[in-house]
Amino acid sequence: MKNILVVGGAGYIGSHMVKMLLAHGYHVVTLDNLSGGYRDAVLGGDFVFGDLADKTCLNYLFKGYQFDGVMHFASFIQVGESVKLPGKYYQNNFANTLNLLDTMVAHGVKNFIFSSTAAIFGEPHYIPVDEAHPKNPINAYGSSKMMVERALQDYDSAHQLKSVCLRYFNAAGADPEGQLGERHLPETHLIPLVLHAAHGKLPQLTIFGQDYDTPDGTCVRDYVHINDLCQAHLLALQQLLAGGNSAVYNLGNGEGFSIRQVIEIARQITGKSIPIVIGERRGGDPARLVADSRLARQQLGWQPQYAELPTIIQHAWQWELTQ
Numbered sequence: 001m002k003n004i005l006v007v008g009g010a011g012y013i014g015s016h017m018v019k020m021l022l023a024h025g026y027h028v029v030t031l032d033n034l035s036g037g038y039r040d041a042v043l044g045g046d047f048v049f050g051d052l053a054d055k056t057c058l059n060y061l062f063k064g065y066q067f068d069g070v071m072h073f074a075s076f077i078q079v080g081e082s083v084k085l086p087g088k089y090y091q092n093n094f095a096n097t098l099n100l101l102d103t104m105v106a107h108g109v110k111n112f113i114f115s116s117t118a119a120i121f122g123e124p125h126y127i128p129v130d131e132a133h134p135k136n137p138i139n140a141y142g143s144s145k146m147m148v149e150r151a152l153q154d155y156d157s158a159h160q161l162k163s164v165c166l167r168y169f170n171a172a173g174a175d176p177e178g179q180l181g182e183r184h185l186p187e188t189h190l191i192p193l194v195l196h197a198a199h200g201k202l203p204q205l206t207i208f209g210q211d212y213d214t215p216d217g218t219c220v221r222d223y224v225h226i227n228d229l230c231q232a233h234l235l236a237l238q239q240l241l242a243g244g245n246s247a248v249y250n251l252g253n254g255e256g257f258s259i260r261q262v263i264e265i266a267r268q269i270t271g272k273s274i275p276i277v278i279g280e281r282r283g284g285d286p287a288r289l290v291a292d293s294r295l296a297r298q299q300l301g302w303q304p305q306y307a308e309l310p311t312i313i314q315h316a317w318q319w320e321l322t323q
Contacts, residue, residue, distance in 0.1 A: 008074030010037025052096035069111035086140035093144035139284030169252035174319035181319030209281035218259035222252035225306035252291025
């Protein structure tokens with residue numbers, strides 16, 4: 001049985017990943033400081049309360065387990081906050097990741113799956129965005145992730161630490177079986193905010209800017225189901241465990257939807273009116289982000305199972321109704 005460390009496994013993506021790994025017969029250890037995650041979201045395996053900033057904790061953990069691979073989800077993710085507090089993002093997302101990589105090197109662990117982001121690309125030069133697209137992040141969140149990607153190239157050269165970086169466009173949806181879903185405090189992602197408004201938890205939904213260069217003036221994004229993301233991680237892990245080389249992949253469905261389109265689909269699924277107001281643009285938001293994921297499909301054999309946006313929103317709504 002392969003032993004996998006999931007850092008940030010109590011968070012949104014990490015908890016879904018833990019569930020999938022357990023279902024595929026892996027032994028899972030979750031490391032999380034619960035700053036953005038929930039202990040009850042970790043549905044099995046071993047749980048260790050700890051922080052990547054704590055090198056003593058990391059060494060203790062790696063001495064206690066013989067890890068075959070590490071998956072890293074423990075990042076701060078709020079684009080707007082990263083513009084205002086860049087140091088917070090460079091410290092946690094980059095410097096703390098170096099602690100993890102150095103601990104892996106010290107203990108001879110060679111397989112690393114990294115949760116990266118489309119924010120490394122900045123304003124797209126062309127759509128859809130492939131892996132070769134220029135990297136010019138326009139916020140500290142994207143910059144912190146890009147720095148890790150660059151560091152991983154050097155750790156491969158120096159230490160033969162193999163990695164797969166998976167660049168999400170917009171993670172969305174919830175566990176189809178209803179056990180897990182999206183819980184961020186504060187919540188900044190569009191689909192859960194739309195559903196909070198539909199559920200009456202928010203009096204209205206704020207659209208941040210309607211003067212972007214898009215068909216209806218609102219930002220266009222590529223939404224990918226959380227389970228499809230986890231499936232790509234599982235395939236990437238299997239590739240590394242089989243002796244594969246380092247790689248990077250973009251993960252999306254290749255189709256963009258505007259904020260207004262997302263709201264309209266949510267109105268149809270929920271049967272709710274979902275009142276909206278228009279706010280100012282947020283710093284660091286590109287007008288369009290749509291993925292070219294052909295490389296992941298070709299090299300990993302990735303086949304998204306829940307590619308339709310109504311399905312993604314339906315699963316998220318099922319979770320929302322239990323909250």
